[in-house]
Amino acid sequence: MTGADTDILIIGAGFSGLRAMHAATRAGLSATGVESGRGVGGTWYWNRYPGARCDVESIDYSYSFDPQLQDEWEWSERYATQPEILAYLEHVADRYDLRRRFEFGTTVLAASFDGVRWSVRTDGDREYRPRFLLCATGSLSIPSVPDLPGLDGFAGRTLLTARWPAEEVSFRGERVGVIGTGSSGIQSIPLIAEQAAELTVFQRTANYSVPADNRPFSPAERAEIRRMYPRRRADSAYSPAGTPHEAYPADALAIDQRERDSAFQERWSAGGVLFGKTFPRQTTDERVNALAREFAETKIRATVRDPRVAADLVPDDHPIGTKRICTDSGYYETFNRDHVRLVNLRREPLEAVTPTGVRTAAGDYELDSLVLATGFDAMTGALRRIDLRGPRGDRLQEAWTGGPVSYLGLAVPGLPNLFYLTGPGSPSVLVNMVTAAEQQVDWLVGLVRHCLDEGIDEVEARADAAQRWTRHVDEVAERTLFPQAASWYTGANVPGKQRRFMPYLGGFGAYRRACEQVSAEGYPGFVLTSRGAR
Numbered sequence: 001m002t003g004a005d006t007d008i009l010i011i012g013a014g015f016s017g018l019r020a021m022h023a024a025t026r027a028g029l030s031a032t033g034v035e036s037g038r039g040v041g042g043t044w045y046w047n048r049y050p051g052a053r054c055d056v057e058s059i060d061y062s063y064s065f066d067p068q069l070q071d072e073w074e075w076s077e078r079y080a081t082q083p084e085i086l087a088y089l090e091h092v093a094d095r096y097d098l099r100r101r102f103e104f105g106t107t108v109l110a111a112s113f114d115g116v117r118w119s120v121r122t123d124g125d126r127e128y129r130p131r132f133l134l135c136a137t138g139s140l141s142i143p144s145v146p147d148l149p150g151l152d153g154f155a156g157r158t159l160l161t162a163r164w165p166a167e168e169v170s171f172r173g174e175r176v177g178v179i180g181t182g183s184s185g186i187q188s189i190p191l192i193a194e195q196a197a198e199l200t201v202f203q204r205t206a207n208y209s210v211p212a213d214n215r216p217f218s219p220a221e222r223a224e225i226r227r228m229y230p231r232r233r234a235d236s237a238y239s240p241a242g243t244p245h246e247a248y249p250a251d252a253l254a255i256d257q258r259e260r261d262s263a264f265q266e267r268w269s270a271g272g273v274l275f276g277k278t279f280p281r282q283t284t285d286e287r288v289n290a291l292a293r294e295f296a297e298t299k300i301r302a303t304v305r306d307p308r309v310a311a312d313l314v315p316d317d318h319p320i321g322t323k324r325i326c327t328d329s330g331y332y333e334t335f336n337r338d339h340v341r342l343v344n345l346r347r348e349p350l351e352a353v354t355p356t357g358v359r360t361a362a363g364d365y366e367l368d369s370l371v372l373a374t375g376f377d378a379m380t381g382a383l384r385r386i387d388l389r390g391p392r393g394d395r396l397q398e399a400w401t402g403g404p405v406s407y408l409g410l411a412v413p414g415l416p417n418l419f420y421l422t423g424p425g426s427p428s429v430l431v432n433m434v435t436a437a438e439q440q441v442d443w444l445v446g447l448v449r450h451c452l453d454e455g456i457d458e459v460e461a462r463a464d465a466a467q468r469w470t471r472h473v474d475e476v477a478e479r480t481l482f483p484q485a486a487s488w489y490t491g492a493n494v495p496g497k498q499r500r501f502m503p504y505l506g507g508f509g510a511y512r513r514a515c516e517q518v519s520a521e522g523y524p525g526f527v528l529t530s531r532g533a534r
């Protein structure tokens, strides 16, 4: 294999790109890959901030394709830390000899398709000419750095959670400021507070967070996990969220308060994002949602001693669960520490970053380090940064000016032989991303294998099929409370970004069935063209 004229080029060596490389080579495709980072890991390569963890249990947030891999890898605790997840991905890359197939430190800039092959231009010297292009570029891979006046002139240290240095960062004795209270802020704040002499958290919008109830696995639990793994995977395979959990089996409005509170408490104690789905209809019915909000609010007020700080930490702008619920270890408790203060930017707007700190409408905060936990140009950011052009001049940037349009959240009309993973139009970011990536990879490798076996040169999503699928994605979202939140799911977190609810809310199982039906019926919705070009 020369690496240039392969069947497929995979962009990205994170969870989905590595899995794609494994599946493609196993299916007999010649495959090569490029990755911007200097190593494998994607999200887990870049996000090395203190406290970075997955909010899906590690035993689910891991590959299922090889029972042996599953059996030999031991997760040390319920929610793995970033170093442990990165170590897992490095292990996978080595175990299946995937590393040598990637060119690291290389970013794809542009790609155009001539009807037979893609010409792919990178910031390196090599050009690639694959027949198929697979963008495993991640949904949370392009950091969003706010355009704060004076940011470049800050004389202290500025750190971005999504581009955290690999070497140890110490905050000992420092006055630290954190801007952003999404997952990245909420996970890092308790650990930064452990070290800093003073910590100031600048919050524009409060988020819901549920304690992780993280803990190491005991030997007995490990044995039980091994024994139950096949069952757990089977229960996840067609589940709504790609995990084996189900909502409480009763309508929240049809039971009394005691039963309801005990169901909420059980989920709260189980820890993490699951609280957002305690009851059926919790994210579709305002009344059910209000009950969950009330429960969460009581927890916040019971944990935070200063009632004014507690009030600022209670979200008031979105139904619970319509922005991803954060999973924390000691977040609210951190605000009970004397050296930690919360600045509510809605009350005192941020005016500028000065050489010595942050200025709000209420005054100056002197800082030695400033941490930006300000999120991502999510879902479309990485794809739109590549200048992708089809054979008739179609460009992804233009096709998606009104928001992303896709067939099955995988393919875009006008751009044949191009597919993307875990992006807009698919449920991936709302469910267990690893299970979702595995399903998409297997399905797509099946499609590419089919094309190569049948002498099909070009596979392109039909415009009408893409419109229908995108309308379906819109309609499902409209039946929920999700569009009410100014979240990264809608693009609302990036100034000027086109708003459209991007993920598919129909659930992982329904999505998987939709894909399976399309392959079983010979790929309706795609135009398959043979020209004998090979």
Ligand code: NA7
Residues within 6 Å of the ligand: 140, 146, 147, 179, 180, 181, 182, 183, 184, 185, 202, 203, 204, 205, 324, 345, 350, 373, 374, 375, 376, 488, 493
């Ligand atoms: P998020 O969840 O998008 O959070 C970003 C935070 O940064 C959020 O609190 C924002 O406040 C805040 N932010 C962004 N820009 C500004 C400015 N200009 N001023 C003040 N505050 C600002 O990103 P995360 O990295 O924490 O998490 C992303 C996902 O990763 C998460 O959902 C998990 O799935 C894993 P805002 O809400 O916009 O007022």
